[in-house]
Amino acid sequence: MKVRFVGLIVLVLTVLVIAPVAAHHGTASFDTSKDLTLKGTVTEWIWANPHCFLKFDAMDDTGTVRNWAVEVSNPTDMTKRGWARSSFKVGDMVTVNLQPVKNGAPIGRLRTVALPDGSSLTAMGPPPAAPGAVAP
Amino acid sequence: MRRLAVVCIALLAVPAGVLAQEWNSAGLPDRVINAPKTNAAAAPTRDISGIWDAGGIGIAGPGHESPPWTEWGKEKAAGYKPGNGPRAVYENDINDPLSTVCDPTGFPRQVLYETRPFQIVQTSNQVLILYMFERRWRIIWTDGRALPKDPDPRWYGYSVGHWEDDTTFVVNTIGTDERSWLDNAGNPHSADLKVEERYHRVNHDLMELTVTLDDPKAYTRPWTPRNKMPLTLAPANFDMMEMICSPTEVMEFRKNINDRTNNK
Numbered sequence: 001m002k003v004r005f006v007g008l009i010v011l012v013l014t015v016l017v018i019a020p021v022a023a024h025h026g027t028a029s030f031d032t033s034k035d036l037t038l039k040g041t042v043t044e045w046i047w048a049n050p051h052c053f054l055k056f057d058a059m060d061d062t063g064t065v066r067n068w069a070v071e072v073s074n075p076t077d078m079t080k081r082g083w084a085r086s087s088f089k090v091g092d093m094v095t096v097n098l099q100p101v102k103n104g105a106p107i108g109r110l111r112t113v114a115l116p117d118g119s120s121l122t123a124m125g126p127p128p129a130a131p132g133a134v135a136p
Numbered sequence: 137m138r139r140l141a142v143v144c145i146a147l148l149a150v151p152a153g154v155l156a157q158e159w160n161s162a163g164l165p166d167r168v169i170n171a172p173k174t175n176a177a178a179a180p181t182r183d184i185s186g187i188w189d190a191g192g193i194g195i196a197g198p199g200h201e202s203p204p205w206t207e208w209g210k211e212k213a214a215g216y217k218p219g220n221g222p223r224a225v226y227e228n229d230i231n232d233p234l235s236t237v238c239d240p241t242g243f244p245r246q247v248l249y250e251t252r253p254f255q256i257v258q259t260s261n262q263v264l265i266l267y268m269f270e271r272r273w274r275i276i277w278t279d280g281r282a283l284p285k286d287p288d289p290r291w292y293g294y295s296v297g298h299w300e301d302d303t304t305f306v307v308n309t310i311g312t313d314e315r316s317w318l319d320n321a322g323n324p325h326s327a328d329l330k331v332e333e334r335y336h337r338v339n340h341d342l343m344e345l346t347v348t349l350d351d352p353k354a355y356t357r358p359w360t361p362r363n364k365m366p367l368t369l370a371p372a373n374f375d376m377m378e379m380i381c382s383p384t385e386v387m388e389f390r391k392n393i394n395d396r397t398n399n400k
Binding site for chain 2: 025026027028029030046048049050051053055069071074075076077079080101103105107126
């Protein structure tokens with residue numbers, strides 16, 4: 001019974017964590033077990049529905065530069081997380097932690113990104129508290 | 137310096153609500169959605185007007201657990217390739233008409249999926265609901281008219297409403313277009329669908345929405361995908377963001393992401 005209860009908790013937490021980026025589609029194409037961190041240069045930041053996505057050039061282990069496209073949720077959800085149309089500009093050096101697709105293409109879902117000023121933005125998990133938020 | 141101090145003191149004296157006149161609000165903060173509202177003022181009489189937000193529960197990304205489909209429902213659902221729920225397919229196989237080609241959300245999907253903030257406006261003979269998601273609206277007639285007989289299907293159907301008591305507004309809708317899905321899980325509906333929405337204003341700050349579907353052509357029994365979903369009243373100066381499915385943006389997303397995730 002305890003195992004079943006713990007399983008239920010894990011399931012609920014998983015749904016809560018995934019839900020913000022999976023509102024309109026699931027995770028079938030993504031390798032949810034993989035965790036990839038890449039340093040790269042922003043080439044484009046698309047602030048649009050149904051999902052915003054960040055494109056950046058990053059070098060892989062073989063020395064090949066590939067242009068990645070990593071999605072986050074829609075502008076509405078990302079606004080709640082402190083993201084904005086102005087979060088990135090072309091040429092920004094970023095460090096992106098992502099979940100890649102299964103087919104090996106340079107596509108993925110962004111988990112967190114470190115910005116040039118040392119701050120970071122998150123795309124999964126509970127949204128951070130709003131500035132000045134006080135517990136009720 | 138003295139003038140600055142006076143300005144600062146004056147600003148501090150302004151009520152917080154006045155200072156909070158911001159544009160483009162994505163929704164109420166979770167701490168407001170989740171705060172208990174038991175100490176709120178009593179519900180006004182026959183008044184559900186205002187801007188309401190269900191928070192994250194309104195999104196319902198994975199869809200709803202339905203009762204068994206009929207044979208007709210099974211056949212209809214077999215052609216639906218959803219992006220979420222137990223029948224989710226790979227991203228580039230999804231054929232959800234809303235997310236792939238920006239067909240209208242339709243009704244009742246508008247209240248079962250992405251139920252983001254919406255505004256209710258009451259006039260002498262109508263209740264209008266203005267939805268942030270897709271920037272759509274509905275008209276609910278309250279002038280006592282009957283629902284139409286054998287209506288042409290419409291994406292948002294035909295709706296009439298009445299007050300069941302001083303705090304409960306009930307809406308009945310028929311004549312929906314069966315091209316719209318019910319949710320992200322690819323649950324279908326037929327044009328025979330009858331929908332009942334119950335907006336029960338518990339107190340000034342809290343309302344509950346219950347949606348019951350009766351569609352014997354598609355489902356073996358009526359069901360209630362939204363059961364007393366809590367809605368929090370937003371400040372009157374809340375300016376909703378746009379959240380629109382633009383075919384141009386969807387094509388760009390497909391080109392960059394979806395069409396490159398092929399696993400075959």
